[in-house]
Amino acid sequence: MSTDGYEMVIGLEVHCQLKTRTKLFSAASAQFGDAPNSNTDAVCLGLPGALPVLNRHAITLATRAALGLGCTVHEVSVFARKHYFYPDLPKGYQISQFDRPLATGGKIVIGTHADGSEKAIGITRVHVEEDAGKSVHDRFTGFSAIDLNRAGTPLIEIVSEPDLRSAADAGAYLRELKQIIEYTEVSDASMEEGSLRVDVNISARPVGQSAFGTRTEIKNLNSFSGVEQSIALEFARQCTVLRAGVVIEQRTMLWDGHKGEVRPARAKEGSHDYRYFPEPDLPPLVLRATWIQEQRDGLAELPAAKRARFGSQYGLSTHDVEQLTASRALADRFEAIAAASGEAKRAANWLLGVVLAAVKVRGGDVLTHPVSVARLGELITLELEGAVSNTAAKQIFGILEREDGEPRAIAEREGLLQVSDDSALVAWIEEVLVEMPEEAARFLGGEKKLQGVLVGAVMKKSKGSADPKKVNGLLSKRSSSPATGL
Amino acid sequence: MSDVSLLARPVAEVAADIASERLARDAAVDASLAAFGEANAGPEGLNAVLYTDAEGVRSELSARSFGATDRAGATAPSGATERAAALGVHASSPLPLAGIPVAIKDNIATLRMPTSCGSKILEGYVSPFEATVIARLRAAGAVLPMKTNMDEFAMGSSTENSAFGVTKHPMDHSRVPGGSSGGSAAIVAAGVTRLALGSETGGSVRQPAAFCGIVGVKPTYGRVSRHGLVAFASSLDQVGVFGQSVDDAALGLQVIAGVDALDSTTVDVPVDGFRVGRNDASAQPLAGVVVGRPAEYFPESLDPRMRSLLDRAADHLRALGAEVREVSLPHTSLAIPVYYIVAPAEASSNLARFDGARYGLRVEGDGLRAMYEATRSQGFGPEVTRRILLGTYVLSAGYYDAYYKRAMAVRQLIAADFTRVFASGVHVLLTPTTPTTAFIAGSKKDPYEMYMSDIFTATANLAGVPAMSQPIGRLDGLPVGGQLLASHFDEATMFRVAYALERALGVEAHT
Amino acid sequence: MAVSEDDVRHVAALARLGLSETQVTSLVGELNGILAHMDELQQVDITATSAEPDATHGMRMRDDVPNPISLHAEREAFAPLMRDGFFLVPRLSTHGAGDSADDEGEG
Ligand SMILES: [Mg+2]
Ligand SMILES: [Zn+2]
Numbered sequence A: 001m002s003t004d005g006y007e008m009v010i011g012l013e014v015h016c017q018l019k020t021r022t023k024l025f026s027a028a029s030a031q032f033g034d035a036p037n038s039n040t041d042a043v044c045l046g047l048p049g050a051l052p053v054l055n056r057h058a059i060t061l062a063t064r065a066a067l068g069l070g071c072t073v074h075e076v077s078v079f080a081r082k083h084y085f086y087p088d089l090p091k092g093y094q095i096s097q098f099d100r101p102l103a104t105g106g107k108i109v110i111g112t113h114a115d116g117s118e119k120a121i122g123i124t125r126v127h128v129e130e131d132a133g134k135s136v137h138d139r140f141t142g143f144s145a146i147d148l149n150r151a152g153t154p155l156i157e158i159v160s161e162p163d164l165r166s167a168a169d170a171g172a173y174l175r176e177l178k179q180i181i182e183y184t185e186v187s188d189a190s191m192e193e194g195s196l197r198v199d200v201n202i203s204a205r206p207v208g209q210s211a212f213g214t215r216t217e218i219k220n221l222n223s224f225s226g227v228e229q230s231i232a233l234e235f236a237r238q239c240t241v242l243r244a245g246v247v248i249e250q251r252t253m254l255w256d257g258h259k260g261e262v263r264p265a266r267a268k269e270g271s272h273d274y275r276y277f278p279e280p281d282l283p284p285l286v287l288r289a290t291w292i293q294e295q296r297d298g299l300a301e302l303p304a305a306k307r308a309r310f311g312s313q314y315g316l317s318t319h320d321v322e323q324l325t326a327s328r329a330l331a332d333r334f335e336a337i338a339a340a341s342g343e344a345k346r347a348a349n350w351l352l353g354v355v356l357a358a359v360k361v362r363g364g365d366v367l368t369h370p371v372s373v374a375r376l377g378e379l380i381t382l383e384l385e386g387a388v389s390n391t392a393a394k395q396i397f398g399i400l401e402r403e404d405g406e407p408r409a410i411a412e413r414e415g416l417l418q419v420s421d422d423s424a425l426v427a428w429i430e431e432v433l434v435e436m437p438e439e440a441a442r443f444l445g446g447e448k449k450l451q452g453v454l455v456g457a458v459m460k461k462s463k464g465s466a467d468p469k470k471v472n473g474l475l476s477k478r479s480s481s482p483a484t485g486l
Numbered sequence B: 001m002s003d004v005s006l007l008a009r010p011v012a013e014v015a016a017d018i019a020s021e022r023l024a025r026d027a028a029v030d031a032s033l034a035a036f037g038e039a040n041a042g043p044e045g046l047n048a049v050l051y052t053d054a055e056g057v058r059s060e061l062s063a064r065s066f067g068a069t070d071r072a073g074a075t076a077p078s079g080a081t082e083r084a085a086a087l088g089v090h091a092s093s094p095l096p097l098a099g100i101p102v103a104i105k106d107n108i109a110t111l112r113m114p115t116s117c118g119s120k121i122l123e124g125y126v127s128p129f130e131a132t133v134i135a136r137l138r139a140a141g142a143v144l145p146m147k148t149n150m151d152e153f154a155m156g157s158s159t160e161n162s163a164f165g166v167t168k169h170p171m172d173h174s175r176v177p178g179g180s181s182g183g184s185a186a187i188v189a190a191g192v193t194r195l196a197l198g199s200e201t202g203g204s205v206r207q208p209a210a211f212c213g214i215v216g217v218k219p220t221y222g223r224v225s226r227h228g229l230v231a232f233a234s235s236l237d238q239v240g241v242f243g244q245s246v247d248d249a250a251l252g253l254q255v256i257a258g259v260d261a262l263d264s265t266t267v268d269v270p271v272d273g274f275r276v277g278r279n280d281a282s283a284q285p286l287a288g289v290v291v292g293r294p295a296e297y298f299p300e301s302l303d304p305r306m307r308s309l310l311d312r313a314a315d316h317l318r319a320l321g322a323e324v325r326e327v328s329l330p331h332t333s334l335a336i337p338v339y340y341i342v343a344p345a346e347a348s349s350n351l352a353r354f355d356g357a358r359y360g361l362r363v364e365g366d367g368l369r370a371m372y373e374a375t376r377s378q379g380f381g382p383e384v385t386r387r388i389l390l391g392t393y394v395l396s397a398g399y400y401d402a403y404y405k406r407a408m409a410v411r412q413l414i415a416a417d418f419t420r421v422f423a424s425g426v427h428v429l430l431t432p433t434t435p436t437t438a439f440i441a442g443s444k445k446d447p448y449e450m451y452m453s454d455i456f457t458a459t460a461n462l463a464g465v466p467a468m469s470q471p472i473g474r475l476d477g478l479p480v481g482g483q484l485l486a487s488h489f490d491e492a493t494m495f496r497v498a499y500a501l502e503r504a505l506g507v508e509a510h511t
Numbered sequence C: 001m002a003v004s005e006d007d008v009r010h011v012a013a014l015a016r017l018g019l020s021e022t023q024v025t026s027l028v029g030e031l032n033g034i035l036a037h038m039d040e041l042q043q044v045d046i047t048a049t050s051a052e053p054d055a056t057h058g059m060r061m062r063d064d065v066p067n068p069i070s071l072h073a074e075r076e077a078f079a080p081l082m083r084d085g086f087f088l089v090p091r092l093s094t095h096g097a098g099d100s101a102d103d104e105g106e107g
Helices: A056-068 A167-183 A224-243 A291-299 A303-314 A318-324 A330-342 A342-363 A373-384 A392-400 A407-413 A423-435 A439-445 A448-461 A468-480 B004-008 B009-018 B027-040 B054-062 B080-086 B132-139 B182-189 B206-212 B246-258 B304-319 B332-353 B366-381 B382-395 B400-421 B449-455 B458-463 B491-510 C005-014 C021-043
Strands: A006-017 A077-085 A093-097 A103-112 A119-132 A132-138 A142-148 A153-162 A196-206 A216-219 A254-255 A262-265 B049-053 B103-106 B145-150 B195-200 B213-216 B238-243 B290-294 B322-327 B428-432 B467-475 B478-486 C088-090
Touching: A006 A167, A056 A103, A056 A119, A056 A153, A056 A167, A056 A291, A077 A103, A077 B332, A077 B428, A093 A119, A103 A167, A103 A224, A103 B491, A132 B332, A132 C005, A132 C088, A142 B322, A167 A196, A196 A224, A224 A254, A224 A262, A224 C088, A254 B332, A254 B478, A303 A318, A318 B132, A330 A342, A330 A373, A330 A392, A342 A373, A342 A392, A373 A392, A373 A407, A373 B400, A392 A407, A392 B290, A423 A439, A423 A448, A423 A468, A439 A448, A439 B080, A448 A468, A448 B491, B004 B027, B009 B246, B027 B054, B027 B145, B049 B182, B054 B145, B103 B206, B132 B246, B145 B182, B182 B195, B182 B206, B182 B238, B195 B246, B206 B213, B206 B238, B206 B304, B206 B366, B213 B246, B213 B491, B238 B246, B246 B491, B290 B304, B304 B322, B304 B428, B304 B467, B304 B491, B322 C088, B332 B382, B332 B400, B332 B449, B332 C021, B366 C088, B382 B400, B382 C021, B400 C021, B428 B491, B449 B467, B449 C021, B478 B491
Parallel strands: A216 A254, B103 B145, B103 B195, B290 B322, B290 B428
Antiparallel strands: A006 A153, A006 A196, A077 A093, A103 A119, A119 A153, A132 A142, A142 C088, A196 A216, A254 A262, B049 B145, B195 B238, B213 B238, B213 B467, B428 B478, B467 B478
16 A cells, blocks of 8 residues: 555644633533533523624634734634534534634744745634534434533634645644644643544645645544544555545545544535525624734744744753743743743753653642742752752752752751762762772772762762762772872 | 503503502503403404413512612512613613503513414424513513514514414404514504514514504614514514504614613614604704605505605605605615525524424424424424525525625615615605505415515615604505605604604594 | 526425425425516626625624523423433434444534
8 A cells, every 4th residue: 555656735624612711602601511501591502582792702812823823813804604404503503704714824834844944834714613512422322412511612713724745744733733822822722622623634646746636534533643643544545546546535534543543424425515604693803903913912922932032042952942842831930940040951951850750740730839930949059059969959859849948958957968078078988998898999990980889879878968079089089099098 | 440541542651650650550451451352362363462471461560569669570580680780771760661561572582471483383482581672671661461473483474474373454354464573563553552562674563564554663773682582584683663653662662772782783872862753743843854755665556545645744744844855766676686585595594493402393203304304394384484495595505696695785785775865965765665555365375476565665674774664544444654764873863753744644644 | 597396405405394395396486486586686786885894883792701691491491302401302313322423513
């Protein structure tokens, strides 16, 4: 099953649930997990006579996301009705946007081409629409059960240009998109929880051909890896079909995450005819240019800009930068620690190493971890001054997780201040050489590789308070004049 | 003992007497319920009323007083008081509609009676929330003793399309009262209540008002909340008011009008000046007012006797100080084709929610799709079915541009006609409301022939301007309506002319 | 543009209206009768009209504060069939047990 000679063309449609307290067109709670149909009012139930009233905050969030994705947000946009019958769609139409979306013309940069130019994926549009409810098909024999709590929850739909050419491209696009959405704080953007949903449009064409092939749509995706796997499988399937001289049928495919396969949706889609027309219950949405500009000005620094700045301002490695900018919270934490300690590289090491490991053990996140930015800054400063060893600093960190206190005071109390007084160090070294006669003999006989073992023993004897650099120096001197001693 | 003569007195007077306790708080309701029996307005007689709530209304009245301490009423549903306060109507004292019974069209949501829209698909459906106009009426002291018959989902011009039987014209039972708000028109014309609510999409208040010889008003689009009005065509629908007199209707509209947070298409324009003309008995109350007579509303085919009734009305207006001017609204003849694309298109969408899943009729079938199709084909009558199909067709792929999109463009031209005429210094337009008087039931077999009943009224809905019909005389004993149209949100001038004309016509209006 | 029987069937299917063959036949005549009157719109000069939405009044918006329209009756009072708080409808014929994928609807 070879895909040689074919190129894949992918466009993605991403739905993100906006973080609002109430629904897009009704003041019913948008909370999840409550009893079925409890968060529904006349509007969500589509009762006769109920009318939509737009949630301002949803528009603010959608605008912020669209600006974060580099789109032009339009001063006038129009809601439209999209019609289809389904029991989780109470009105028989979804209020969405059609020919006048909120925003158009953005892009996401997912890397660089071989020639160094940026690899940008175009964003066709960002529009606002309401979510449908949920149909449960396996709870009651012979019936589908309808819960409309989710019905009317605000969504943005982000439609990409067909610019993606590989599963890896799609993965990179989604990761970057998710990060932008998280940075703009408009959505939890979790595929697992359904607050970020991805549909893939994919077609294959012979390399060199400019016309697009017939596309299929892959739905039911619930993880980024599922997206990438399904793309690879569907592309391979399309290539096989094309190679056999058969035409691709335009249809919907479903990803089955358990079986790891892509299969055609069971119901053949009738030709969808959504009969869009402008929603007569809602006047055009008019946003002032000054308001849009205010939203743009208020936008947080976006991931790409932050990455560039972290690299240049702090001189960090690409790897560190990637990790530190994974979330806005982590990046902010890093900058706070760097400022408190005065040393960015060390702050990065601490945050990505000790702190994240501790967070992993304790649960929660960096923001809820008990060791404050100020204390961590003091601790790093202590280490930088050479007052405590790295080992001792980690011990102090462990203590700070349980009790608050000044790191220097804790170091004193616990006897962890670094001993750099030669006489004390020499005494410990001599004790170790006596206690480990075999290693001592070999070391003094020229086996330099045993120096580490001996340093470790000295550190242990000093309970971490010895300055390892000094111990090393003293041991080196000792080995070059084995007979005389120090 | 009920005093039916109360029904001969203007609503404002009766309400003031009840509010000041010169009349018992249930006096007007008793009079209406007695008249209801005498007029035989229920299913055995006129069939103008589908549901009554005499008991609920009486207990509501006994629990309230209309003194200074009264608010929306002790038995008012919880939330109604807060809602009324939010609407800014609690403070008016004395309550302008204290103890006044108002009949309500069956497509406006009420809590104690069903809201079935004259349709089997909503038979017995009681709305769990009430319309804003109902909340406003109640806050103003009104009570709601009955829901009135209508063409199913307001689709019709004769009230022959109700799933619950035809409503008869109160003066001639062989004729129709007009429609779609025929039940409300008949009930006011029969003297059962002096005030009733209807709804308009293409003339459904003005046309039956004209047929029945009463006053009917369609406000500016956006003047009255549609929250709780079951939608037919959202961009055209408005709640309208029937009254025995201009002042009844103006007062009723003043109570229900105003911006509403629950309807995004309402507009925040002050509601004032509707009733300034009511006491103006001066010789030239219309000095400075320019009245236009659009040629397109007076076609060759118009009955010359109807034309002369309009001429008589115009003469009165001149005598009252108005200048009467010939004007032209050249796109008028396109209103019906445009209307019968736009309205069914929106209706096909608005009626998609009736699917048997959450409320209303459900007819089981083999699987979901069969349930949908059985429910909808058995729940909707022939005219509704026809319009859903027509509307679905004009929105469907391949036809949208030719029909819906083009109709919306021509709609702009119809609206621009009005804008141009009103910008030229004309304040109101005077036209016949309908091309004929009330016709014989069953006489209009061809759907399009029935649609032509709205030829003079649909323009106002398409343009969004306010319009009203008032009686200006009779033809062969049947009422003839004169229509006044004004520019957006200028109900005040429209009413000013209507008051003056009503006063000048006197008994001529009904002879 | 004349409507055919197939057009009527197609549109009825879109609108989920079950029609008998007799109804289809009579509706073809009725719809064509009505649509014939619409043809005059094709002749109208619409060059003076605008494709721009009329944004005169713009959209009023509400704050993101829970304030649902309170319902004076339980859902059970008006729902044809409810169980455990869910509205029940006949299961889609395309859904066997355990299949939760939504293949007729749209996300
Ligand atoms: Mg989509
Ligand atoms: Zn969508």
